[in-house]
Amino acid sequence: MEQDKDINQFDIPLAKRTYLYKSNSIFFKKLLILSPFLFILFSIIALRMIRNIELAPLDNRNFQAERNQDHRILGHLPYNEIPKKKLVLIEPNIEVHIDMRDSLLKMREEAIKDGIYLVFLSGFRSINLQNDIFYSLKSIRNQEASERARVSAPPGYSEHSTGFAIDIGDGTQRETDFEVEFENTDAFRWLIKNAAKYHFKLSFNKNNKYIDYEPWHWRYEGSIEALKIFETSNREL
Numbered sequence: 001m002e003q004d005k006d007i008n009q010f011d012i013p014l015a016k017r018t019y020l021y022k023s024n025s026i027f028f029k030k031l032l033i034l035s036p037f038l039f040i041l042f043s044i045i046a047l048r049m050i051r052n053i054e055l056a057p058l059d060n061r062n063f064q065a066e067r068n069q070d071h072r073i074l075g076h077l078p079y080n081e082i083p084k085k086k087l088v089l090i091e092p093n094i095e096v097h098i099d100m101r102d103s104l105l106k107m108r109e110e111a112i113k114d115g116i117y118l119v120f121l122s123g124f125r126s127i128n129l130q131n132d133i134f135y136s137l138k139s140i141r142n143q144e145a146s147e148r149a150r151v152s153a154p155p156g157y158s159e160h161s162t163g164f165a166i167d168i169g170d171g172t173q174r175e176t177d178f179e180v181e182f183e184n185t186d187a188f189r190w191l192i193k194n195a196a197k198y199h200f201k202l203s204f205n206k207n208n209k210y211i212d213y214e215p216w217h218w219r220y221e222g223s224i225e226a227l228k229i230f231e232t233s234n235r236e237l
């Protein structure tokens with residue numbers, strides 16, 4: 001009753017009021033027909049919003065990676081795999097970049113003259129092989145990726161995939177292969193004294209802040225291509 005009274009306070013003819021009422025009715029009917037479509041529309045909007053919330057931390061991480069100028073992963077810089085045609089086999093199972101072959105073989109010859117027997121342990125490694133090494137050894141050693149990365153590069157992040165890296169041992173002390181103890185061998189002492197003459201450089205020295213010391217791992221920097229590849233690494237160490 002009170003509502004009627006209120007409505008009557010406005011000076012609106014009855015006909016118009018009926019018209020308004022009908023108009024509302026049509027509007028609600030339309031709304032009712034459209035409701036399934038509106039439901040779908042709102043669902044899509046809601047799902048997109050949820051998805052955006054889920055993606056937000058990932059986007060943020062990508063942004064951080066872009067800001068991180070050197071793009072390291074677990075301390076390792078990214079390296080592309082050298083095209084097969086630039087590789088050359090220097091002995092069974094040891095392939096290296098063709099540009100470093102002569103210098104490497106010359107270094108070994110010269111060492112022999114001094115009574116030093118350099119043994120090549122590992123040269124080029126494909127990203128696939130690095131994948132196997134990184135993931136299989138990680139699980140064998142029960143190590144987390146970050147621990148494993150101290151001693152082995154994640155696939156796509158090894159200097160070995162460039163063809164310009166070589167792991168060297170001492171032919172008279174094979175028990176020191178891939179061990180820090182290699183630094184106590186005559187071969188290592190000879191390398192420290194002479195490797196630079198052949199454009200070889202120790203990649204991960206004792207003071208490097210990213211990766212464990214690897215006295216056996218040397219890289220070639222005797223060509224423009226090699227220097228370009230290792231430029232970031234040289235700038236930072």
Ligand SMILES: [Zn+2]
Pocket residue numbers: 122160165166167216217218
């Ligand atoms: Zn190595």
